[in-house]
Amino acid sequence: xxxxxxxxxxxxxxxxxxxxxxxxxxxxxxxxxxxxxxxxxxxxxxxxxxxxxxxxxxxxxxxxxxxxxxxxxxxxxxxxxxxxxxxxxxxxxxxxxxxxxxxxxxxxxxxxxxxxxxxxxxxxxxxxxxxxxxxxxxxxxxxxxxxxxxxxxxxxxxxxxxxxxxxxxxxxxxxxxxxxxxxxxxxxxxxxxxxxxxxxxxxxxxxxxxxxxxxxxxxxxxxxxxxxxxxxxxxxxxxxxxxxxxxxxxxxxxxxxxxxxxxxxxxxxxxxxxxxxxxxxxxxxxxxxxxxxxxxxxxxxxxxxxxxxxxxxxxxxxxxxxxxxxxxxxxxxxxxxxxxxxxxxxxxxxxxxxxxxxxxxxxxxxxxxxxxxxxxxxxxxxxxxxxxxxxxxxxxxxxxxxxxxxxxxxxxxxxxxxxxxxxxxxxxxxxxxxxxxxxxxxxxxxxxxxxxxxxxx
Ligand code: AMP
Ligand code: ZN
Numbered sequence: 001x002x003x004x005x006x007x008x009x010x011x012x013x014x015x016x017x018x019x020x021x022x023x024x025x026x027x028x029x030x031x032x033x034x035x036x037x038x039x040x041x042x043x044x045x046x047x048x049x050x051x052x053x054x055x056x057x058x059x060x061x062x063x064x065x066x067x068x069x070x071x072x073x074x075x076x077x078x079x080x081x082x083x084x085x086x087x088x089x090x091x092x093x094x095x096x097x098x099x100x101x102x103x104x105x106x107x108x109x110x111x112x113x114x115x116x117x118x119x120x121x122x123x124x125x126x127x128x129x130x131x132x133x134x135x136x137x138x139x140x141x142x143x144x145x146x147x148x149x150x151x152x153x154x155x156x157x158x159x160x161x162x163x164x165x166x167x168x169x170x171x172x173x174x175x176x177x178x179x180x181x182x183x184x185x186x187x188x189x190x191x192x193x194x195x196x197x198x199x200x201x202x203x204x205x206x207x208x209x210x211x212x213x214x215x216x217x218x219x220x221x222x223x224x225x226x227x228x229x230x231x232x233x234x235x236x237x238x239x240x241x242x243x244x245x246x247x248x249x250x251x252x253x254x255x256x257x258x259x260x261x262x263x264x265x266x267x268x269x270x271x272x273x274x275x276x277x278x279x280x281x282x283x284x285x286x287x288x289x290x291x292x293x294x295x296x297x298x299x300x301x302x303x304x305x306x307x308x309x310x311x312x313x314x315x316x317x318x319x320x321x322x323x324x325x326x327x328x329x330x331x332x333x334x335x336x337x338x339x340x341x342x343x344x345x346x347x348x349x350x351x352x353x354x355x356x357x358x359x360x361x362x363x364x365x366x367x368x369x370x371x372x373x374x375x376x377x378x379x380x381x382x383x384x385x386x387x388x389x390x391x392x393x394x395x396x397x398x399x400x401x402x403x404x405x406x407x408x409x410x411x412x413x414x415x416x417x418x419x420x421x422x423x424x425x426x427x428x429x430x431x432x433x434x435x436x437x438x439x440x441x442x443x444x445x446x447x448x449x450x451x452x453x454x455x456x457x
Pocket of ligand 1: 030031032033034040041042043044045239240241242243244271272273274275280281282
């Protein structure tokens with residue numbers, strides 16, 4: 001088996017990936033907070049995670065991929081102050097929190113589809129597992145790791161002597177600098193809420209009874225709860241963007257330790273930011289673009305994906321429309337060239353080996369794309385090129401296997417398309433994804449458009 005190297009944030013080293021259970025891999029990726037559209041910065045993180053999953057599958061691992069949907073508890077500060085983002089979103093749009101969460105969850109899945117990102121094996125909503133979250137707080141309470149203050153139940157981070165490890169936090173410096181701490185009742189500035197009480201002066205739409213009082217779970221708790229529920233008390237990979245290292249994942253790791261007494265996640269893998277105008281793209285900064293805006297400007301979402309893949313996932317990437325336009329031109333050229341190639345013939349195994357070596361080296365997609373270009377320019381038969389590119393595309397997910405000539409659709413293909421439409425209408429994205437792959441195997445690429453419409457490429 002070929003070796004995969006991954007950069008592990010926990011050790012700050014590129015390590016050889018060794019799964020815990022044979023060829024099975026447990027993968028947990030932090031999902032979106034569904035109070036607004038994901039911006040294209042968020043989507044960069046999901047593209048990197050998709051590449052990771054595809055690389056694992058390319059290396060014949062069986063991946064169990066879990067993604068949560070944060071529909072409660074993520075506060076505007078990312079810490080324990082401010083409003084709940086979902087409640088705020090509902091207020092903004094005059095809808096219920098449940099409507100907001102459903103609408104933006106669907107929009108998110110549409111965007112993943114447009115970027116040809118594989119759906120996780122399971123989506124899990126934080127609000128579907130409140131009881132389990134309460135159970136885990138009780139467990140932490142029994143171990144003496146929690147305390148109660150006016151606005152909630154908190155985790156005492158000073159009890160975990162490895163608290164600072166993941167983010168290499170300077171706790172001493174942080175405590176000395178904690179004069180700005182908003183919540184003076186907290187014992188340590190790094191303590192975080194496990195359960196927040198509902199405010200006395202206003203009514204929340206989402207709140208639950210608990211042994212400590214009515215309220216809602218802290219944001220970090222859902223990911224500890226859901227990852228361990230579905231992947232076990234020890235699992236392989238946990239991903240997210242780098243902003244999650246110092247707070248969300250540090251706190252998750254502390255909870256995991258509190259619950260199990262040991263290290264739960266073997267590899268922590270984080271993607272760098274998409275930058276715009278020198279700042280990270282963020283809704284809170286007001287400098288964000290959503291995928292639909294790119295589509296409205298006639299960019300192909302896959303050209304945006306191509307743009308992302310040109311950079312390494314651990315490098316910052318500057319977004320500009322000029323750079324995206326260049327990627328669009330490059331992508332169109334690529335598709336035009338490939339579509340003129342003959343039907344797939346034999347795969348070039350040495351090309352495949354080089355490609356695999358690149359992507360196995362901490363997901364070096366820019367090198368992989370260079371290898372793709374070299375192959376295209378080589379003097380190999382175009383049938384060999386096409387066959388090899390089909391293999392490359394299993395990792396790149398750029399929908400590269402397209403044909404120029406008009407296709408006459410057979411009855412079987414028509415049936416598959418119909419079935420897929422039905423699955424899409426029922427929002428069964430897993431099935432529609434499977435059917436899309438089936439169609440792709442037969443050389444039919446389907447592009448999803450808004451309002452359940454589609455287009456054959
Ligand atoms: P959120 O919906 O805010 O929880 O974020 C979803 C994912 O996007 C998380 O993994 C974040 O770390 C990631 N993220 C947030 N901003 C950016 C950005 N500008 N570039 C890349 N990833 C980001
Ligand atoms: Zn998370």
